[in-house]
Amino acid sequence: MARLALSGRPQDVTTFLLRLAKRVQSDRPEFASQINAVLASPTAQQSAFRGVAVEQALPRDVDSRLSLIRVDPLPTPDVEPILDESIRVLMDQLLAERAYQSALAEQGLTPTKSVLFTGAPGVGKSLMAKWIAHRLQRPLVTLDLSAVMSSFLGKTGANIRHVLDYAKASPCVLFLDELDSVAKRRDDATEIGELKRLVTVLLQEIDEWPASGLLIAATNHPALLDPAIWRRFDLIIDFPMPKAEQVRQAVTSILRVRVPNEDLIEAVSIVLDGYSFSDIGRELNRLIKQSVMVQAPLEDVLREYIRGRMSDLRVEQRKTVASCFLRAGFTQRETHEWTGVHRDTLRKMGMSTTDSE
Numbered sequence: 001m002a003r004l005a006l007s008g009r010p011q012d013v014t015t016f017l018l019r020l021a022k023r024v025q026s027d028r029p030e031f032a033s034q035i036n037a038v039l040a041s042p043t044a045q046q047s048a049f050r051g052v053a054v055e056q057a058l059p060r061d062v063d064s065r066l067s068l069i070r071v072d073p074l075p076t077p078d079v080e081p082i083l084d085e086s087i088r089v090l091m092d093q094l095l096a097e098r099a100y101q102s103a104l105a106e107q108g109l110t111p112t113k114s115v116l117f118t119g120a121p122g123v124g125k126s127l128m129a130k131w132i133a134h135r136l137q138r139p140l141v142t143l144d145l146s147a148v149m150s151s152f153l154g155k156t157g158a159n160i161r162h163v164l165d166y167a168k169a170s171p172c173v174l175f176l177d178e179l180d181s182v183a184k185r186r187d188d189a190t191e192i193g194e195l196k197r198l199v200t201v202l203l204q205e206i207d208e209w210p211a212s213g214l215l216i217a218a219t220n221h222p223a224l225l226d227p228a229i230w231r232r233f234d235l236i237i238d239f240p241m242p243k244a245e246q247v248r249q250a251v252t253s254i255l256r257v258r259v260p261n262e263d264l265i266e267a268v269s270i271v272l273d274g275y276s277f278s279d280i281g282r283e284l285n286r287l288i289k290q291s292v293m294v295q296a297p298l299e300d301v302l303r304e305y306i307r308g309r310m311s312d313l314r315v316e317q318r319k320t321v322a323s324c325f326l327r328a329g330f331t332q333r334e335t336h337e338w339t340g341v342h343r344d345t346l347r348k349m350g351m352s353t354t355d356s357e
Contacts, residue, residue: 014039014210018110025108036105039211059162061148062155068148068163075133075140075173079253081124082246082277087237091128094235095135101211110211112234116179117218119239122276125218126177128239132216133173141167142175145182156182157198164205167213176217180224183217199226206232247273247280254284258298267324268302270317271309307338323349 001016021035059068083091097104097111104111117125133140141163148159160182167174176182182198206229209215217233219225230236242250248269255265272280287305291298310318322341330338332346341349 014212018208018210021108029108032108033106036108036110037102039105059159059166061159066144068144068159069166070142070144072130072133072140072142075130077127077131077134079127081127081131082242082249082253083124084240084243084246087239090235090237091132094132098136113209113211113213114206114215114233115217115235115237116230116233117216117237117239118222119220120241120276121220122278123239123241124277125239126175127277129173129175129177129216129218132214133175136173136214138214139170139172140175141170141172142177145178149181157201160198160201161205167215168210171212173214173216176215179217179219179229180221183225183229199229203228203232241274242277242280244269244273246277247275250277250280251284254281255298255302258288259302261299261328263324263328264299264302267306267321270321270324271306271313273317303338310338310340319345319349322346 001013017035017039021032021039025032058071060066061068094112094115101111117128119125129142130140143163148163149156164174183202206215248266251269251272252265255268259265268284272283275283287301288298291301294301306321310321313321318339318341322335322339322345325335325338326332326346326349332343335341335346336343
């Protein structure tokens with residue numbers, strides 16, 4: 001313990017104490033609880049890490065001198081994440097565990113230290129990492145894969161270790177995006193030995209990650225991950241594609257200030273059903289810019305966009321869009337021209353709408 005303390009590497013002291021508490025848990029549970037309580041103490045964490053993040057130079061690639069990480073000291077999400085209820089429950093518990101860290105330590109428990117996000121591109125994994133860092137009031141440290149992946153044999157592993165050592169010495173949230181790039185299956189014959197050794201490095205680091213920090217990894221290709229990686233994470237969350245109601249929430253959050261017409265917003269949401277959150281934002285921002293450049297009302301631009309997308313929709317979706325247009329005050333002739341729905345169908349829909357009103 002004395003050697004570790006004098007080495008100037010507080011993260012090694014923390015790792016040693018965590019191992020010691022785990023080793024004596026069965027024989028001396030009170031002693032183990034005392035160790036965990038000390039480690040969970042805010043005062044102890046602040047004194048152990050005071051000044052480390054400031055004094056420690058950002059890790060850089062030795063050859064290119066490129067920074068290996070991107071640091072956001074005050075992460076603030078542009079929008080609030082739109083989550084399934086099941087994911088929101090898990091996120092609430094993850095945050096609550098940090099607030100009850102001392103109580104958990106008394107029972108020999110530690111808060112969740114490592115989380116793996118899986119899901120298609122654009123479903124909110126990166127946004128969630130930033131949101132968690134924001135809620136925990138911790139800097140967000142993101143691994144820059146373009147700088148880490150060195151062309152020199154052996155340098156990539158060293159770069160990864162530099163980043164992980166930096167993050168372990170700083171009370172932060174470390175985000176490893178595109179984890180499959182550095183943690184591919186070791187039985188992949190196309191990969192060189194260097195990348196296979198990286199997996200071993202990551203396995204060791206995830207196992208020994210300190211409770212003072214939080215490691216979040218994300219992948220768009222979970223099938224590429226080495227099987228051993230899955231067992232190392234405390235929590236694994238799969239982000240599905242947005243459901244219809246979530247698409248509506250995303251569209252509303254972007255358009256509600258500019259478009260007061262709720263029926264038009266619903267019609268746009270139907271057209272964008274099946275899109276990821278990032279694709280929805282990208283498409284709507286393009287249309288907003290277009291309305292500015294052509295000096296046309298955004299509602300007109302959105303209607304033209306819907307008109308051009310009608311052939312991509314299913315019959316029931318086209319009918320729903322037509323119903324939105326009728327409620328918005330379009331005549332049956334105009335709605336037929338814009339949506340392609342037959343006039344007889346529109347008459348029945350118009351009567352149904354009148355009856356319901």
